[in-house]
Amino acid sequence: MTVRSFANKLLVVAALVPLAGCIRFGAAPPPSLLTxxxxxxxxxxxMQNSAxxxxxxxxxPAxxxxxxxxRVPVQVTPTSIAYVKNAQWAEPPARLLxxxxxxxxxxxxxMVVLSPAQAFEDPSATxxxxxxxxxxxxxxxxAVVIYDASLVPAGRTNVEKRRFEARVPVTAVDADQAGVAISQAANQVATQVADWVAAQR
Structure with missing residues (x-):
């Protein structure tokens, strides 16, 4: 390697060093994740027993x-959606709910909650x-949580449907408010669904 080619390589490396701090693969993670x-x-x-x-x-749910x-969506206008800054769920909302x-x-x-595989051996609602x-x-x-539930009672083929909705006030549209308020709204919906399912025979 000649002195000139070695010097050229050093110049290329030196030029790339400042860029290293600017390159980022994917978005920066938020300070904390919501659940x-x-x-x-x-x-x-x-102990639980399906018998x-x-x-x-x-x-x-779909x-x-x-x-x-x-990411946590925020309805800005009736026809536009943005996302709350620095707010991210630990896993997708469908799994959380x-x-x-x-x-x-x-x-x-x-009620005894079964997996689909376990339900083959035990008649259950869905x-x-x-x-x-x-x-x-x-x-x-x-904060708004809306869930359209579909229930197939155990041993039947008919589908019963009902919409559940909960709204909790927030004083600011930010990550801290989003996590607490959506959690409260989701729990209200879950309570309504549980009472509805329990009343079905």
Whole structure:
């Protein structure tokens, strides 16, 4: 290697060093991730048996594209959506709601929540649906959770449908308000769903 070619390589490396601090692959992670705090959940060590209690399968709901990921949507106008700055769920809303529904149905409705594979051996109801909203409404200053539930009672083929909705006021559209308020709204919806399912025979 000649002295000149070595010097040229040094110049190329030196030119790239300042750029190293500017390159970022993907968005920077937020300071913390949001999740849902269940207000009703099974007691530690509590035993369940589908032979003596009603069983149900809880499926993750279908979702629109706006809440299929982990960002928190905010309705800016009736026809436009943005996302809350520095707000991100630990996992997609569909999984968060399905887990919350399972815990609430177990604790509040005394139901045994089964996986689809377990349900083959045990007659059970099936709860599915569509999560229509799981975010903030800036025009109303509210956290909004809307869930269209579909219930197939155990041993039947008919489908019963019902919409559940909860709104919780927020004083600011930010990550701190979003996590707390959406968690409260989601728990209200889960409670309504559990009471509805428990009343079905």
């Amino acid at each position: 849902i705090a269940p207000q009703a959940q099974p007691a530690p060590g509590a 003596g209690a009603r069983a149900i399968v809880v499926q993750a 979702v629109p594209q706006s809440i299929s990921g982990t 399905a887990r919350l529904l399972a815990d609430t149905l177990t604790a509040r409705a005394n 709860l599915s649906g569509e999560l229509r909203s799981f975010g903030l409404d800036a025009t109303q200053r509210q």
